[in-house]
Amino acid sequence: MSDQPASSAPAFAPHDHRACEARALDQARDRLAENGARLTPVRRRTLEILLESHRAMGAYEVLDRLAAEGFGRQPPVAYRALEFLVEHGLAHRLQRLNAFAACLHPGHDHAPAFLICRSCDMLAELPAAPVRDALADLAAENGFQVERVTIEALGLCPACAGTAA
């Protein structure tokens, strides 16, 4: 367990974000190499933008950033890069927000659960094995073949809950 915080992840806790970003980028490179996919400039920049914060970003927010840096300024530019990242497990799409977020554990325990703070927009991506198992049981009971799952909770992160109280 050198670099995988596994179940007791920092989540909303403060942490060394530079390292966090760098590690995710490295893992992304590895993963793409394995799959024979290319981390082109737009794609790389898109991933970096998502990695800057533990927040979900709308496609148009990402697009503005890309456009400002000389990439194309039409929606498909952002959507394609985001779709690529999602396909390769380097980012997630948050259904609840119509938005995207960088994946913090590429390659590990996919289909995580998300805790989304409605006050500060911060996001925690957590290993969701127990939750998925419970859902898998439910599906099995009903003869349903699960392909993708969406497990998201909206609420207040510890910091915001404290402030409100």
Added chain:
Amino acid sequence: MSDQPASSAPAFAPHDHRACEARALDQARDRLAENGARLTPVRRRTLEILLESHRAMGAYEVLDRLAAEGFGRQPPVAYRALEFLVEHGLAHRLQRLNAFAACLHPGHDHAPAFLICRSCDMLAELPAAPVRDALADLAAENGFQVERVTIEALGLCPACAGTAA
């Protein structure tokens, strides 16, 4: 257990749909009476439209139906009725599809899990207590206060899985 199929619900199985519809409408009336809210013609019709099938419908699909029957033809007409139904627990919003579906168990075990068939669009709404509990544990570990949860699985219903095989 006269009318609550509880955990082993028909889900994707064939069933007496007229009764299913009628019961949901009755329960809706009860529930709204309790809350002092009105089941006006648009709202009632919107609920009936959702109840016709165990599918999720987009707001614009509902709107077309309403408009064809003499109600307003502008988006807010549908969105308002749908929002009202969701607020009172008579319908659910499916994040994964940007769509809405009638609630089949108004008043019982809310925040259910959904199984959505990507082939025939059929939908099962299931009591999700174990799944929610697992998610609640995860949230508690991270000091997160959950307010709303989204638990959805996309895949193949028994019928479609059988056909494909």
Added chain:
DNA sequence: CTTTCGCATGTTATATGATAACAAGTCAAT
């Protein structure tokens, strides 16, 4: 080399989903 082919990037145009802001109608309770 250079041709070819697949993929990446870019564009224009349009589809789809959702809300803000305001006007007018309904209806129960005074």
Added chain:
DNA sequence: ATTGACTTGTTATCATATAACATGCGAAAG
């Protein structure tokens, strides 16, 4: 009969997402 809360309707606009097509670029076959 009048008020005031709520409901319905409108116009206008915003936000999200994708289809369809043109161009460029680079690796591999000739």
